[in-house]
Amino acid sequence: MPMSSTIASVSALQVRLPFDHGGPAPLFAGKRRTTLDSVWVRVELENGMVGWGESYGADLDAMTSIFRNRVAALAVGRDAQEPGLAAALDRTLHNMGRSGPVTHALSGLDIALWDLRGKLAGVPVYKLLGGARRTRIPAYASLLQYYGDTSLVARNVASAMAAGYGQVKLHERTLDSVRAARAAMGAGVPLMLDTNCAWDRQAAIAAVNEMREFGLHWVEEPVWPPEDLASLVAVREATGVATAVGENASSLFELMALVRARSADYVQPSAIKSGGLSTLKAVADACAGTFVTHSPQSAFFGPGFLATLHVLAAQEQEVAVERLFCQLGHVPYAQSVPFEGGAFQLSDAPGLGADPEPSLLSGPCVS
Numbered sequence: 467m468p469m470s471s472t473i474a475s476v477s478a479l480q481v482r483l484p485f486d487h488g489g490p491a492p493l494f495a496g497k498r499r500t501t502l503d504s505v506w507v508r509v510e511l512e513n514g515m516v517g518w519g520e521s522y523g524a525d526l527d528a529m530t531s532i533f534r535n536r537v538a539a540l541a542v543g544r545d546a547q548e549p550g551l552a553a554a555l556d557r558t559l560h561n562m563g564r565s566g567p568v569t570h571a572l573s574g575l576d577i578a579l580w581d582l583r584g585k586l587a588g589v590p591v592y593k594l595l596g597g598a599r600r601t602r603i604p605a606y607a608s609l610l611q612y613y614g615d616t617s618l619v620a621r622n623v624a625s626a627m628a629a630g631y632g633q634v635k636l637h638e639r640t641l642d643s644v645r646a647a648r649a650a651m652g653a654g655v656p657l658m659l660d661t662n663c664a665w666d667r668q669a670a671i672a673a674v675n676e677m678r679e680f681g682l683h684w685v686e687e688p689v690w691p692p693e694d695l696a697s698l699v700a701v702r703e704a705t706g707v708a709t710a711v712g713e714n715a716s717s718l719f720e721l722m723a724l725v726r727a728r729s730a731d732y733v734q735p736s737a738i739k740s741g742g743l744s745t746l747k748a749v750a751d752a753c754a755g756t757f758v759t760h761s762p763q764s765a766f767f768g769p770g771f772l773a774t775l776h777v778l779a780a781q782e783q784e785v786a787v788e789r790l791f792c793q794l795g796h797v798p799y800a801q802s803v804p805f806e807g808g809a810f811q812l813s814d815a816p817g818l819g820a821d822p823e824p825s826l827l828s829g830p831c832v833s
């Protein structure tokens with residue numbers, strides 16, 4: 467006799483959100499991108515309850531295949547309330563690689579299981595994480611790349627400020643872009659710079675030293691490869707500017723080592739890449755009371771974004787959530803988790819607090 471919380475099905479939906487970031491289509495992994503893509507994970511229990519997760523969409527067809535052939539095959543028939551179910555599947559699948567699509571898929575499953583645990587208990591997920599220290603989560607505007615076009619940088623920084631954001635992050639690499647952003651936002655507003663691994667150690671130190679006068683709150687992934695932590699530490703030591711890293715870390719183990727060694731000031735796991743909500747929770751707990759801040763990466767808009775908000779609601783230190791600054795063809799959860807006055811407001815609805823809108827699921831963004 468199956469329990470009511472037995473998993474009946476796991477399916478992967480391909481979600482492509484059209485976006486406009488006020489500039490030419492940016493490159494992503496060498497291709498122009500016109501949609502922001504991820505896989506939304508739908509887990510249905512035998513009692514009919516549905517939980518939602520999100521996985522990184524490096525290749526949507528690959529993710530669909532992994533869910534069908536690997537994750538669903540192992541998860542169906544298991545109890546969604548089984549502690550460590552996602553971790554157990556991680557162990558089972560470990561020889562398929564310790565990062566990449568399988569890990570991304572398990573991240574989405576983990577998020578969906580947290581949504582279900584909250585719904586089964588009738589409480590918001592932040593309650594399961596120890597309770598909310600805040601339900602209003604401030605956000606920073608994470609601008610996409612304008613490739614050094616300082617007028618586009620300035621215009622979009624001004625738009626972000628006008629939209630209510632109190633902090634801004636650039637994905638740029640030039641001194642002129644940083645200068646233009648600072649001029650557009652004025653003094654005193656936190657400004658972060660994410661180079662997506664632009665430089666080697668010496669080039670990073672030289673560039674960041676030049677930018678220092680414009681007041682960088684942190685410099686994110688300044689060196690290639692991102693796992694060159696010795697160079698990352700050297701950038702901080704040579705410039706005095708705080709560093710951030712973590713979205714390309716492959717496992718919780720690697721993230722915990724980052725925290726313990728204080729290899730960066732801000733550690734940035736991605737909920738949809740590095741093990742789901744469980745990883746964010748573990749890193750947040752490890753950072754509590756230390757000099758390292760858990761400041762997750764969240765360049766996505768679905769259940770993974772909600773999972774990130776719940777961890778930030780519960781963690782000790784208040785940090786702003788990353789929100790990509792662009793107009794979306796569909797804004798998920800615009801009504802249920804509204805953005806007002808520079809912050810996202812979580813409700814006390816059970817689980818992650820919101821399900822995907824029927825208009826999204828039946829519309830052209832989803833296949």
Ligand SMILES: [Mg+2]
Pocket residue numbers: 660686687713763
């Ligand atoms: Mg980043």
